[in-house]
Each structure stands twice: as structure tokens, then as C-alpha cells.
Amino acid sequence: MTEKDEPIRVLVVDDQELFRRGLTMLLGVEPGIEVVGEAGDGVEGTTLAESAAPDVVLLDIRMPKRSGIEACLAIKESVPSAKIIMLTVSDEEADLYEAVKSGASGYLLKDSSIDEVAQAVRVVADGQSLISPSMAVKLIDEFKQMSRPERDNMPGLRLTERELEVLSWVARGLNNRDIAKSLYISENTVKNHVRNILEKLQLHSRMEAVMYAVREKLLELP
Template identity: 70%
Template structure:
């Protein structure tokens, strides 16, 4: 994705009843899909355009419907959610995918990020929070449960220890403020919380994140965290 494409994604039309966020729900439990559909159906700016019971069906439906957001379970029959995420991102690059799962395995989180997911949420969150999370991802934010954020950093800390002898590549220089923002992103904080923490506006946070992505030539906040940990730009405690 080019810088221009990243900026174009940030200038999305404001969702409304006339222009709702189109959502595809993917989960192998029919009862969960129905419950989620009922909750989201009460939101005037969100429209559930389809449901899929496994990854294979999700890929087919995503190609046909080109949803804005895909809520994707991780472990499903026939084709898992992570493999389906890779396929959907290749076929429908504009679709933003959020993993909504019971799996708190570090490997699943890591693989989901590599596959292109913009969020990783555990099903322990309140179902009423899902609508707000959908709006946040549609608006360009990446979401990750705080407990999973710490696991992500632990996973990459272990990777670093195992690869200390690999050649170190030169890395772009981030400003002190950009490093502050990146550290808070790594803790799972959203733009609003980062703005409060640093006493700056949300727009300023967005600008810092955009600059970080441009400098690192990456596509998402989570990829930036992964990169920063791998290249030892962030200290792991």
C-alpha cells in the first residue's frame, strides 16, 4: 500500500444510515452470529451484509460483497480465519479485518497480524462494545485487547533473543514524540487514550501515527509495533 493509498483510506465518508459501514460476520457458531447480527442491527450506521460459517465461505462472500469490515473467528472448520484473512486481503484489499475470537494464543495473534488483520479482540469483551470497535477500525484505528498487546510484545521479545546474531539493518529515525506514541500503541491504547496521556489532540496522534507508518513503510499500527520490537526500537520489560 502506498502512502497516498493510506491517506485515501483515512478520508472515509462518515458512516450514517444512508451510508452505513458494511459488515460481514464470520463464525462457525450460528447462535453467536445471530446474536451479533441482532446487536449490530440496532445501529443505524452499521449494516450486516452477510454471515459465513467458515473461512472458505467467508472468502467467497467477501469477493462478492466487498464489505468494509470483516469480523473473523480464528478457528473454524474447512478453512481457518487466519488463512481466510490472507485470502480476503489479497482479493479485497479495502476490507478491514478484525479477529473476534476466544483464542488468546500468542501464535494466533502474531499470525493474524502477519495475515493483515487490523484488530484482535477476545470474545470476553461486551458484545455491546463491538459496534464502537467496528467504527474505530473503519476510521483507521487498529484494535487489540490490552492483555493480548502484552503477549504480542512478549512473543517478539523471545524472537529477538533467538535472533540476536542476525545482521542488523539500518532503521529510519523516529522523533522522541513518535517513539512515545509508538510505545503507547504497543500497550494497546487507542488514539483517544494516547491523546489524553500526552496532552495532545487526537488529530495530532493520527498525524504522528501516519508519520511513523510512512517512515517505516508499513501499513498498520500493529505492524509498526511488530517492526519496532523486532528492530529493538522499543524496550521490552
């Protein structure tokens, strides 16, 4: 997360010029947010991310030259600290799972309000994942259909009962604040649990942790 007195630096990457320009202008007047660039395709977006080093990238899934998924992978490799929000027309997108694997921190429907977009930027900049419960359910269904990951040579990793409990709430799309309320613990404690989970599983995002836990039968979901 950026320092409190510094704005969250955002890069907007979308091939639809009117949408991209509109989003750039609207985010530009949001307090605590600074748009540091915009790009019209995945190649330009990746190059711009390398030079601008944004905190958050809003990235369209469907773009020419380089898809959003490919751009997501490239940006995470060149600017690991950047959080990526995939922009999608529908929550039925088959690419959502691929985006999780590519390191995306969240998904945003293109018909979201500017308040929702701004809140999404703040949430992922704070290190949280952004995913609606309906998308979470679809992703979990996909995770269940998948084979075990290639981690059989890793030593057995054990999560505590409390960590599994936190992970089950993450899987349902809840943010840290809501998880804290549900478990009657502090938001900071939830953050610590999530950090410990990622460290134990050697993963980079909350949704990756859920995917791993379901595959490894550490977590049973309805």
C-alpha cells in the same frame, strides 16, 4: 473510513451458526452499522468479502475449510481496504501473533458485550487498532522472542522521538484518544504521527509497527 452519512459495512464470518446469527441481528440494529453478509467458513467468507467489499470483517480464528488466519490473508489480498477483527474464545490464543502478521486490525473475545462489538467495529473502521492491554503485553513478549525481520537490505529508517513515544503508547494497547490525552496533544496529531510511522517503516498496521520497532530495538518495553 466510510463517509459520515454512510453506514459501516460489516461481514460476519463464524462457523457457529447461533453465535453468527445472533451477532448479525444485534449489529443490524446498531446505528451507523449495516451487516452486508454472513458466512459459516473461511472459504465462503473470502468469496463473500470479494463480492460485498465490506469495511469491516468479523472473522473467527478457528473455522473449517479455511482457518481465520488463512481467510484473513486471502481477504486482505483481495479487499485491501477491509479491516479485520479476529474473534477468539481466549486471549491465550497462540494464533494472535499470526493474525497480526496476516493484517488483522484487532481482536475481540467472544464473550464481549454487543456494545463492545459495535465499538470495536467503529474503532477499526476509523483506521485504529483494537487490542486489549493484556493481549498487547502477550504479543510484545512474543515479538521480543523473534529474530530480526528480513529487512536488512532496507535503508536505515529513523523515527523521531515523538514518533517513538507515540509508538510506545500504541504498544500498550491505547487508542488515539487516550494517547492524545497522555501526551497533551490533539487526537488528529496522534493520527498523523501513526500515519508517518507506518509510511517510514513501510508497514500496514499499528501492531506491525510495534513488532518491527521491538525487533529492531527502536523501542524498549518493560
